[in-house]
Amino acid sequence: MMHYLPGPAETRRMTTSELRAAFLLEDLFRPGEVTLRFVDLDRAVVGAVVPTDGPLSLDAPEAMAAEYFTERRELGILNVGAAGSVTVDGERFALQTRDVLYVGRGSRDIRFESDDASSPALFYLISYPAHASHPTTLVREADAEANELGSQETANRRILRKYIHPNGVTSAQLVMGVTELLEGNVWNTMPSHTHARRTEIYLYFQVPQDSVVIHLMGEPDESRHLVMRDEQVALSPGWSIHSGCGTRGYTFCWAMGGENQVFADMQAVAMDTLR
């Protein structure tokens, strides 16, 4: 049930298929289903909900030993598909593509619906334990804090949008946003960094069918890579870099859990130390 991650010493010796089994999640988005993966990175739950014929509700699996999913947790929901809605304790929130709903601890009833079953919403879920309750809040893409980063010379011009963060929607530990590569740009998060106090989870999406993203991971001087396709997730422990280069543009959701929420609390890796 729990997805355990290897440490740096094991990771150095892993084959491609072992690396993929340990650090990559796939097959999350299944029509008509709720999919949940329990990951041993700050006790994250990574999931997806794809409503088709009717509404789907988020229940607490037995392993959570909880009366309901957010009894002791908070939840971030990003819609990466067509329009849909999430109803929390009777209040309905409409989510277009790239809108995010933060659901606070203590929300008992969470239901998902697509506006059109033939073109369903694709809800991506990230949840961490929460030791405080914060209000359930919708953040539309246009209202997220947006910053343009990078340059054309380094092929990394991109818009980084923060949705759930200390100056936006407050949460207990979840920090969540979306980064979009601008036309003709391919690199994210280079120069890369690690996080001593947090772990990070990436969902790559809007990756064209004939394209891949090479996700860089591992210790800075022992880098490894994962070949990522659309709607796949890369798991990033605090000791691992997390950068990517696509064969063309793409978008990804990054989410973090850990002991603080300061976005800039990251350890930059000097370019001459990458191996």
Ligand SMILES: O=C(O)C(=O)C[C@H](O)C(=O)CO
């Ligand atoms: O493009 C970027 O740069 C990012 O998206 C940065 C990541 O979100 C990150 O690593 C935050 O810690």
Ligand SMILES: [Zn+2]
């Ligand atoms: Zn990071």
